[in-house]
Amino acid sequence: MSNRNRIILIIVAALAIGVIGFSAYFGLKSGNSSSYKEHIAEAEKYIEYEDYENAILAYERILEKDPDNVDAYLGIAECYAALGDIESAVGYLRQGYARTRSAKLDLALAEYEEELDGSGTTSKDDVDNKQGGTTVLLNTDAFRMFGGNNYNDYLRSGIESPVVSNQIANVRLQHVDATVHFTNTETQPDALDGTVINGDSYPYLIEVDNAMSLFGGGYSITYDVLSSLNLPDLRIVTHELYGNAVTFNYSGCIVTIESDSEGTVTFESRNSIVPEASLHAASELEDVKASVTGHVIDAQTGEGVPYASIAFHADNQVGVVMETVETESDGSYSVELEPGFYIAEVSCDEYVTIYSELDLGSAQTEEEKDFIITKETAEGEIRVVLEWGTYPNDLDSHMVINGTDVYFANKEFYSGGTLVAELDHDDVDGVGPETITLHDSSFSFRYFIHNFSRTGDIGVSGARVTIYLPGESPITVDIDSSISGDYWNVFTYENGQINIQNSAG
Numbered sequence: 001m002s003n004r005n006r007i008i009l010i011i012v013a014a015l016a017i018g019v020i021g022f023s024a025y026f027g028l029k030s031g032n033s034s035s036y037k038e039h040i041a042e043a044e045k046y047i048e049y050e051d052y053e054n055a056i057l058a059y060e061r062i063l064e065k066d067p068d069n070v071d072a073y074l075g076i077a078e079c080y081a082a083l084g085d086i087e088s089a090v091g092y093l094r095q096g097y098a099r100t101r102s103a104k105l106d107l108a109l110a111e112y113e114e115e116l117d118g119s120g121t122t123s124k125d126d127v128d129n130k131q132g133g134t135t136v137l138l139n140t141d142a143f144r145m146f147g148g149n150n151y152n153d154y155l156r157s158g159i160e161s162p163v164v165s166n167q168i169a170n171v172r173l174q175h176v177d178a179t180v181h182f183t184n185t186e187t188q189p190d191a192l193d194g195t196v197i198n199g200d201s202y203p204y205l206i207e208v209d210n211a212m213s214l215f216g217g218g219y220s221i222t223y224d225v226l227s228s229l230n231l232p233d234l235r236i237v238t239h240e241l242y243g244n245a246v247t248f249n250y251s252g253c254i255v256t257i258e259s260d261s262e263g264t265v266t267f268e269s270r271n272s273i274v275p276e277a278s279l280h281a282a283s284e285l286e287d288v289k290a291s292v293t294g295h296v297i298d299a300q301t302g303e304g305v306p307y308a309s310i311a312f313h314a315d316n317q318v319g320v321v322m323e324t325v326e327t328e329s330d331g332s333y334s335v336e337l338e339p340g341f342y343i344a345e346v347s348c349d350e351y352v353t354i355y356s357e358l359d360l361g362s363a364q365t366e367e368e369k370d371f372i373i374t375k376e377t378a379e380g381e382i383r384v385v386l387e388w389g390t391y392p393n394d395l396d397s398h399m400v401i402n403g404t405d406v407y408f409a410n411k412e413f414y415s416g417g418t419l420v421a422e423l424d425h426d427d428v429d430g431v432g433p434e435t436i437t438l439h440d441s442s443f444s445f446r447y448f449i450h451n452f453s454r455t456g457d458i459g460v461s462g463a464r465v466t467i468y469l470p471g472e473s474p475i476t477v478d479i480d481s482s483i484s485g486d487y488w489n490v491f492t493y494e495n496g497q498i499n500i501q502n503s504a505g
């Protein structure tokens with residue numbers, strides 16, 4: 001993920017000329033006969049993510065069109081109750097009952113009124129614990145970067161100018177709120193030469209601004225929840241600087257985070273991450289091979305592709321082939337590679353061959369890498385495949401054709417009884433793929449991505465969209481990492497022309 005900008009297929013952000021510039025938001029609001037079903041599906045998915053504010057907005061959109069919709073009143077009341085705001089829940093139910101005289105609303109109203117009389121106050125603690133328990137996930141991409149990157153690797157992924165004083169060089173990372181520190185140590189005596197950082201050296205210390213960014217965000221995390229993540233060597237220790245701290249080893253990092261005496265960590269906790277590579281002399285790191293494992297996955301089914309061939313080229317796609325492997329019957333593969341930069345050429349009968357980069361830092365001993373490939377498209381078909389990193393959990397692809405949005409809540413679009421476009425499935429647990437196929441390329445459309453779960457920023461999601469046209473090389477668009485907000489406008493397709501946007505929506 002750190003090195004995507006090197007790939008040859010990359011499409012640089014281009015200004016789309018003559019593109020209709022309406023905001024991505026209106027794609028969601030576009031009215032049509034199935035919008036009720038879509039809003040219900042949206043609201044239910046928001047509830048799954050405990051994003052009650054957006055669920056309420058989705059129910060309110062139903063009420064705008066249909067003020068007598070009993071399910072929408074009930075849904076809103078449930079959301080407010082989940083937020084601990086029983087008074088608002090009761091308010092909505094009263095309003096709904098006054099309009100509809102529905103027995104269902106009357107019953108719910110009685111239950112909530114009883115709860116309101118009983119407790120009087122809201123149960124914010126319950127809500128916090130609930131959120132803490134379900135949204136916590138290990139930020140594996142960050143740990144992999146901290147454990148594997150030397151100075152050259154950080155340079156490639158983007159840094160600000162190093163600040164050197166007292167023989168310590170502090171390097172601020174771009175796109176990641178963290179500082180990496182370099183200095184000469186016993187194991188790395190040549191890390192710094194005056195103000196110049198040696199490209200092969202590892203930071204002796206890394207600090208993140210927000211300790212919770214290591215766990216997918218949020219306010220705090222208890223020791224119980226940390227324990228549920230199965231972190232190797234996790235324990236509470238006394239620390240000379242922090243007082244109490246939790247410590248664990250993960251992905252080549254020794255991690256220490258300030259905590260209270262019970263081991264609870266908050267977003268403000270001071271922290272230090274030490275890459276184990278910085279503790280070994282350079283000579284010990286030579287001849288260490290990385291074991292790379294993963295799957296080749298079919299973009300439409302999400303299943304492994306058996307007997308696909310992966311050729312690992314050194315440095316670039318016409319470079320020497322260092323290793324070739326074939327996937328097993330479940331689509332899995334494993335290979336041992338020297339540290340370095342590779343282009344993997346993935347091919348299989350009836351599938352479009354892809355080229356994908358693989359960056360193995362010199363301290364890396366394990367790497368997981370999946371490759372997503374898709375069958376050749378038929379004449380007149382266009383297939384668009386979305387993939388991304390571990391965070392956010394849920395990005396959604398949207399293809400808007402003639403004002404109809406094809407997305408998770410409306411997976412198919414028919415015209416005159418013929419299926420024109422379909423979403424294969426909604427990936428909700430990170431990485432992808434999520435694939436939309438347009439069966440009739442005489443239709444124009446625009447394609448955008450929505451950060452549904454918001455468990456991470458879209459700009460650093462590593463999102464990549466690959467556009468497959470029959471008989472042509474696939475076009476790859478990697479998200480511009482400066483994009484913020486919840487929407488990414490990727491491209492439009494009009495009159496047979498693809499116009500890359502790669503802009504915030």
Ligand SMILES: [Ca+2]
Nearest residue numbers: 395396426427
């Ligand atoms: Ca999704």
